[in-house]
Amino acid sequence: MSWFSSTFSSSIGRKFAMALSALFLVFFLLMHLTTNMLSVFSANAFNEASHFMGTNPVVQFLLQPVLIAAVVFHFVMGFILEAKNKAARPVKYAKKDTGNATWISQNMIYSGLVILAFLVLHFIDFWVPEMNYKYIEQLPAVTDRYYGELVHKFQNPVRVVAYVIAFVLLSLHLLHGFQSSLQSSGINNKFTPGIKKFTEIYAIAIPLGFVLIAIYHFINH
Amino acid sequence: MDLKLKIWRQKNSSDQGQIVDYDIKGVSPDMSFLEMLDVLNTELIEKGDDPVAFDHDCREGICGMCSLQINGKPHGPDAAITTCQLHMRKFNDGDTIYIEPFRSRAFPVVKDLVVDRSAFDRIQHAGGYISVNTSGNTQDANAIPVNKDNADHAFDAATCIGCGACVAACKNASAMLFVSAKVSQYALLPQGQVERKKRAEQMVAQMDAEGFGACTNTGACSAECPKEISLTNIARLNREFLNSKFN
Ligand code: HEM
Ligand code: SF4
Ligand code: FES
Numbered sequence: 001m002s003w004f005s006s007t008f009s010s011s012i013g014r015k016f017a018m019a020l021s022a023l024f025l026v027f028f029l030l031m032h033l034t035t036n037m038l039s040v041f042s043a044n045a046f047n048e049a050s051h052f053m054g055t056n057p058v059v060q061f062l063l064q065p066v067l068i069a070a071v072v073f074h075f076v077m078g079f080i081l082e083a084k085n086k087a088a089r090p091v092k093y094a095k096k097d098t099g100n101a102t103w104i105s106q107n108m109i110y111s112g113l114v115i116l117a118f119l120v121l122h123f124i125d126f127w128v129p130e131m132n133y134k135y136i137e138q139l140p141a142v143t144d145r146y147y148g149e150l151v152h153k154f155q156n157p158v159r160v161v162a163y164v165i166a167f168v169l170l171s172l173h174l175l176h177g178f179q180s181s182l183q184s185s186g187i188n189n190k191f192t193p194g195i196k197k198f199t200e201i202y203a204i205a206i207p208l209g210f211v212l213i214a215i216y217h218f219i220n221h
Numbered sequence: 222m223d224l225k226l227k228i229w230r231q232k233n234s235s236d237q238g239q240i241v242d243y244d245i246k247g248v249s250p251d252m253s254f255l256e257m258l259d260v261l262n263t264e265l266i267e268k269g270d271d272p273v274a275f276d277h278d279c280r281e282g283i284c285g286m287c288s289l290q291i292n293g294k295p296h297g298p299d300a301a302i303t304t305c306q307l308h309m310r311k312f313n314d315g316d317t318i319y320i321e322p323f324r325s326r327a328f329p330v331v332k333d334l335v336v337d338r339s340a341f342d343r344i345q346h347a348g349g350y351i352s353v354n355t356s357g358n359t360q361d362a363n364a365i366p367v368n369k370d371n372a373d374h375a376f377d378a379a380t381c382i383g384c385g386a387c388v389a390a391c392k393n394a395s396a397m398l399f400v401s402a403k404v405s406q407y408a409l410l411p412q413g414q415v416e417r418k419k420r421a422e423q424m425v426a427q428m429d430a431e432g433f434g435a436c437t438n439t440g441a442c443s444a445e446c447p448k449e450i451s452l453t454n455i456a457r458l459n460r461e462f463l464n465s466k467f468n
Binding site for chain 1: 227229240290292293294319321324325326327390392393394395397422425426428429432433434435436437438439440441444445452453455456457458459460462463466
């Protein structure tokens with residue numbers, strides 16, 4: 001077996017790759033939240049940031065493909081691990097007591113599926129119209145259109161509710177996932193209790209930020 | 222006390238198997254769980270029925286031979302013990318108790334509650350040892366200085382008795398806790414350094430080949446482990462494996 005396949009087809013190698021893609025996404029969430037936060041404080045700043053992201057070649061042709069690859073890799077590997085792990089116990093227990101293990105740690109695939117459904121909605125909402133605007137219809141660049149588009153999307157209460165549900169599940173996913181990705185990477189030492197606290201605060205604060213911004217625009221316009 | 226037992230019966234590895242109900246009366250709270258099964262088996266034998274096959278050896282909590290998923294938990298409701306150390310006082314009169322074999326693709330059922338755990342032996346053979354020449358000139362292990370922290374952690378890891386409760390408890394039937402204990406006990410000691418990389422690499426390869434699942438870090442294994450092997454060992458195993466591949 002080659003070095004590559006003996007590393008990345010092993011259970012630990014797969015989980016390490018999973019952890020790396022996940023940590024990238026965790027970091028991306030912070031970037032995304034920072035941009036969104038601008039929309040609360042200043043329509044102009046939000047427009048500028050969005051225009052920069054939408055036209056900068058590094059963002060468009062490097063970061064965006066990397067992000068899409070990380071998302072696709074993460075959920076495809078999630079499905080592979082889930083299938084392999086299910087196959088490791090072909091006959092189920094008639095009675096199972098999961099003891100101390102949290103529900104969310106045992107059901108990452110379900111919180112993941114809700115996030116995936118949300119991502120599809122999110123793509124249809126923002127990414128597809130953007131691609132259409134810029135590359136298909138090739139409409140003239142209007143630098144101050146972004147804020148209006150954002151506010152318009154959040155006028156629909158159904159969309160706001162869907163966002164809230166998705167972010168609650170994302171929060172749960174991260175409550176287990178963030179610290180799990182460190183363990184999967186072999187990091188567990190005397191700082192771990194403190195780091196774990198940090199990951200839990202992060203897992204609640206970041207999704208809460210997204211939710212509050214959506215509700216803010218829903219109420220304010 | 223009187224109990225209702227729901228026991229997995231399976232004639233052999235190719236039989237389908239099913240849960241069979243048994244009523245047992247007059248169980249003493251001072252009996253161990255295995256003694257309770259001995260009483261049941263005596264009754265079955267007297268009736269001319271096939272006794273329930275289950276694994277056991279030392280009955281002192283040190284060999285790791287006894288198993289059983291009792292009411293959904295490996296080694297039953299008590300913490301940090303094996304089934305032979307579980308006493309019937311942990312149950313109440315009239316209770317229904319499910320008794321099933323440890324379930325994993327890598328632990329095929331041999332008969333009833335007996336599973337074949339030789340997958341663990343094959344993982345050990347793949348690297349869970351150190352190569353020393355026992356010519357008579359072997360260095361005295363006590364003459365090699367070892368950092369106290371490392372010695373303690375290595376000793377804790379070495380208390381794993383290879384029972385398989387970690388596999389039985391894990392939703393993925395993962396053997397990571399067992400393998401991590403075996404890798405850790407050598408990774409932390411000077412004697413383990415020479416074969417360090419090869420050991421992690423080969424034991425993980427064998428673990429995967431046996432069909433155990435991957436680790437989702439739920440922590441169910443450590444909670445059910447009779448020797449309370451810690452999850453920090455799994456992180457160490459991850460490090461040892463990644464080091465062997467990337468260093
Ligand atoms: C922004 C989106 C997402 C983020 C930030 C995220 C984050 C994480 C993190 C940090 C982990 C822990 C990795 C580890 O234990 O090594 C994880 C695990 C997991 N994720 Fe996600 N995730 C996201 C989306 C998804 C999606 C869309 C799915 C699709 C089904 C998914 C399925 C899973 C599964 C199944 C696991 C558990 C793998 C295992 O431990 O066996 N995730 N995720
Ligand atoms: S790690 Fe614990 S549960 Fe697993 S085999 Fe060793 S002693 Fe048994
Ligand atoms: S029979 Fe030896 S540990 Fe239970």
